[in-house]
Amino acid sequence: MARAQRQPKRHSLVWLQGLACGALAALVPSLALMVGILLGPGLVTLVLDQEPTKPVARAVLLCGVAAIVDPIRQLWSAGHGLEASLALAGDLRVVGAAWSAAAAGWLLAELAPVVVRVVLEAGGRARAVQLRAARARLAEQWGLPAGEG
Amino acid sequence: MALPPESRLFAEQFAIELDSPLLGAAGELTAYAATDRRAGAPDLMAIAVPHRIPARSRALQLLEGPQPGLLGPLGHGVGPAPNDEAAYYVVTQRPPGPSLAETLRPWSETALIELVLRPVAHVLERLQAIGVTHRGIRLNNVFQARDGHPVILGQAWATPPAMLQPALYEPPYSAMCLPAGRGEGTIADDVYALGALLVVLSLGQVPAVASDDTAMLRRKIEVGSFHAIAGDSRLPPAIADLARGMLAEDPDHRPTPALLLDPSAARGRRVAARPPRRAQRPFHLAGMSVWDTRTLAFAMAMQPEQGLQAMVSGTVTQWLRRGLGDAGMGSRLDEMMRHRVGDGAAERGADAFAVMRMVVMLDPLAPLCWRGIALWPDGLGAALAAAIGVDSHAMARLDEIVATEAIASWAMLRQDHCDYGLLRMEARQHRALVQIRGPAGGLLRLAYTLCPLLPCGSPLVAARSPVGAADMPPALERAAKTVDIKTPPVDAHIAAFLAARSERRLEAETNGLVGNGDENGVALARLRLLAQLQLRYYQKPLPALCAWVGSHCQPLIDSWQNRPRRAALETKLKDLTAAGFLPPIVGLFEDAAARAEDALGAQQAALAVAQIDVELAQIAAAGEERAMTARRIGQEIAAGAGLLALASVLAMTAFG
Numbered sequence: 099m100a101r102a103q104r105q106p107k108r109h110s111l112v113w114l115q116g117l118a119c120g121a122l123a124a125l126v127p128s129l130a131l132m133v134g135i136l137l138g139p140g141l142v143t144l145v146l147d148q149e150p151t152k153p154v155a156r157a158v159l160l161c162g163v164a165a166i167v168d169p170i171r172q173l174w175s176a177g178h179g180l181e182a183s184l185a186l187a188g189d190l191r192v193v194g195a196a197w198s199a200a201a202a203g204w205l206l207a208e209l210a211p212v213v214v215r216v217v218l219e220a221g222g223r224a225r226a227v228q229l230r231a232a233r234a235r236l237a238e239q240w241g242l243p244a245g246e247g
Numbered sequence: 248m249a250l251p252p253e254s255r256l257f258a259e260q261f262a263i264e265l266d267s268p269l270l271g272a273a274g275e276l277t278a279y280a281a282t283d284r285r286a287g288a289p290d291l292m293a294i295a296v297p298h299r300i301p302a303r304s305r306a307l308q309l310l311e312g313p314q315p316g317l318l319g320p321l322g323h324g325v326g327p328a329p330n331d332e333a334a335y336y337v338v339t340q341r342p343p344g345p346s347l348a349e350t351l352r353p354w355s356e357t358a359l360i361e362l363v364l365r366p367v368a369h370v371l372e373r374l375q376a377i378g379v380t381h382r383g384i385r386l387n388n389v390f391q392a393r394d395g396h397p398v399i400l401g402q403a404w405a406t407p408p409a410m411l412q413p414a415l416y417e418p419p420y421s422a423m424c425l426p427a428g429r430g431e432g433t434i435a436d437d438v439y440a441l442g443a444l445l446v447v448l449s450l451g452q453v454p455a456v457a458s459d460d461t462a463m464l465r466r467k468i469e470v471g472s473f474h475a476i477a478g479d480s481r482l483p484p485a486i487a488d489l490a491r492g493m494l495a496e497d498p499d500h501r502p503t504p505a506l507l508l509d510p511s512a513a514r515g516r517r518v519a520a521r522p523p524r525r526a527q528r529p530f531h532l533a534g535m536s537v538w539d540t541r542t543l544a545f546a547m548a549m550q551p552e553q554g555l556q557a558m559v560s561g562t563v564t565q566w567l568r569r570g571l572g573d574a575g576m577g578s579r580l581d582e583m584m585r586h587r588v589g590d591g592a593a594e595r596g597a598d599a600f601a602v603m604r605m606v607v608m609l610d611p612l613a614p615l616c617w618r619g620i621a622l623w624p625d626g627l628g629a630a631l632a633a634a635i636g637v638d639s640h641a642m643a644r645l646d647e648i649v650a651t652e653a654i655a656s657w658a659m660l661r662q663d664h665c666d667y668g669l670l671r672m673e674a675r676q677h678r679a680l681v682q683i684r685g686p687a688g689g690l691l692r693l694a695y696t697l698c699p700l701l702p703c704g705s706p707l708v709a710a711r712s713p714v715g716a717a718d719m720p721p722a723l724e725r726a727a728k729t730v731d732i733k734t735p736p737v738d739a740h741i742a743a744f745l746a747a748r749s750e751r752r753l754e755a756e757t758n759g760l761v762g763n764g765d766e767n768g769v770a771l772a773r774l775r776l777l778a779q780l781q782l783r784y785y786q787k788p789l790p791a792l793c794a795w796v797g798s799h800c801q802p803l804i805d806s807w808q809n810r811p812r813r814a815a816l817e818t819k820l821k822d823l824t825a826a827g828f829l830p831p832i833v834g835l836f837e838d839a840a841a842r843a844e845d846a847l848g849a850q851q852a853a854l855a856v857a858q859i860d861v862e863l864a865q866i867a868a869a870g871e872e873r874a875m876t877a878r879r880i881g882q883e884i885a886a887g888a889g890l891l892a893l894a895s896v897l898a899m900t901a902f903g
Binding site for chain 1 (some may be wrong): 848852855856859867873874878880881888892896897900
């Protein structure tokens with residue numbers, strides 16, 4: 099029984115991600131350097147996000163990746179050398195855009211639950227008001243005890 | 248003053264002049280001058296029946312029209328009374344002159360025989376033929392137009408038989424009873440009263456001892472009626488002989504009225520009555536000197552506790568055996584006492600039964616004696632009527648008599664002197680009536696059943712003196728105009744009265760008043776009763792009664808659960824009460840389909856409210872869950888937005 103109740107074993111993909119990162123750094127070090135700098139906030143978030151599904155890091159990384167597509171294309175066009183990589187990584191506009199996108203992703207991940215909660219609470223309150231009105235109507239009509247409010 | 252329908256005919260026929268009271272014309276009762284409008288007879292009198300006292304229905308039924316030598320009833324019914332009230336009246340002719348009490352003097356033997364004995368004997372003979380007794384022959388109720396004219400008997404119909412008779416004129420077996428419980432008696436009791444009257448008139452004075460009824464009665468028991476009344480006075484021999492026979496203790500030994508018409512024959516009649524065995528020395532019981540079984544029975548009847556004590560201690564049987572020499576009687580009493588012990592305490596009133604049986608065994612002529620009171624069985628109704636609300640002591644004892652069917656037990660012991668079968672059946676019927684639960688049963692019901700002319704004693708309608716069921720609706724209508732509206736319109740008196748008078752027609756409605764604590768059931772039964780009363784007996788608007796009843800319908804309205812329906816009912820009730828008819832009001836509350844619909848609706852509403860409460864509780868408790876959901880959805884939205892941004896950028900990069 100104890101064996102039957104045991105949770106199925108989850109296989110970690112961290113080693114695969116490490117392998118991919120290592121391969122990228124070995125094969126295209128310029129690209130790896132630039133991506134590492136531009137996706138720095140996302141990688142930090144990935145470390146800091148303690149939730150199993152890493153929801154905040156996911157949003158930050160996705161937004162950050164969307165922002166570095168163009169610099170990657172430019173790097174590739176410029177021959178994907180280390181100088182070009184450092185030049186792009188040192189370009190304040192490129193870094194600012196990438197990090198701003200990451201910040202936007204973080205902000206979205208933080209604000210969206212709040213907004214959704216507000217919406218859900220409003221819906222619940224509206225339903226409660228509707229139910230209370232119906233209850234008061236029935237209580238008045240049939241002389242039933244009034245609710246607690 | 249609006250009179251009830253049954254009384255309207257009486258009121259139309261007789262005009263009662265309330266401002267002309269006739270003092271002394273009806274003995275102690277109030278009488279007014281009256282005239283017969285139809286017959287044009289001006290010299291009548293209307294005797295007011297005292298409150299809560301029944302008139303003699305049997306005599307009023309059997310005696311019709313003027314009776315020579317007697318103030319016979321000419322009519323009876325409800326008429327106007329002082330203070331704008333109503334009273335029950337018996338109308339008779341007016342006395343032709345003063346009562347003999349007002350002109351009391353010694354009468355000669357001839358005058359007594361020609362002017363008193365013969366005329367009264369004629370009347371008694373006629374009454375006997377009709378099957379009625381007078382029971383009111385006394386000095387102040389016998390009248391004479393002028394000297395030399397025959398006397399005329401006064402009225403005796405407005406009260407129960409012999410109720411107003413002093414002990415002087417009543418046989419001891421009647422005088423010892425409750426005044427209202429003396430029963431119809433027999434014509435021999437009238438002969439006795441006539442004998443007493445002859446002695447008084449012959450003496451020209453009332454014996455001094457007669458001023459105290461108890462002393463008079465005791466004297467009669469101790470020395471016999473004739474000696475008690477005549478004392479040591481010398482009477483004319485003929486009168487003495489006649490009176491001695493007329494005052495015999497055993498009614499069977501008294502001359503009949505027919506015999507009295509021939510005084511010489513009556514005088515010569517000698518009844519060979521065996522004199523009672525008398526002891527050499529008296530036995531003292533309850534302050535009385537007991538010389539024979541008759542005085543012993545009387546002492547035990549009047550002081551039952553002391554009598555029983557003496558019996559239990561064996562003093563009585565010892566005296567019977569040694570003092571009186573009646574060993575047989577002593578053995579019979581001993582045997583009876585052993586039965587009493589055998590019955591044990593389980594039998595209700597075992598002691599009272601024992602004394603009652605002892606009295607009957609000692610003196611079979613005695614009336615029913617029960618714990619210090621005595622009555623004749625046919626006087627039960629009037630005794631009850633007189634005791635209700637006045638004499639709780641007598642009421643308690645009468646209640647026991649009915650509950651234990653003591654009358655049947657009493658009759659069983661003296662079957663030679665009464666109709667045992669009839670009395671046993673009546674006792675059972677009485678008990679059944681008393682055992683009816685609720686206000687439609689009990690002693691009130693019995694009293695109203697036994698006394699058909701007893702007006703309803705409810706304080707609500709007593710001023711209108713309703714005697715029949717048809718009299719009740721207008722009486723209640725009248726009461727509704729003055730009564731405190733919070734008072735229920737049907738009290739115990741009215742319920743018992745209607746149950747007794749409606750002859751089973753309103754039985755279902757009156758039985759519904761039991762209620763079993765169900766206020767709505769009682770209110771509906773009351774409403775139904777009054778509605779049926781109006782429907783059956785008085786089909787005219789009764790707006791005040793309807794308003795009164797309507798004000799007591801709130802519990803019925805409140806029994807409906809749907810509030811809008813309640814409001815509609817209240818509006819409709821107002822309209823119906825204004826119309827003055829009760830049956831539609833009953834219909835308002837007896838709609839079974841609507842009741843079922845209301846109950847179902849209430850059930851469904853309660854269910855819906857329960858569901859709403861559950862849902863509200865769920866909403867209140869789901870705050871944390873909503874927060875988690877919001878967090879999950881928000882994060883998905885953020886991821887989705889990031890993915891969308893990435894896809895857009897890739898698409899733009901790929902396509903240009």
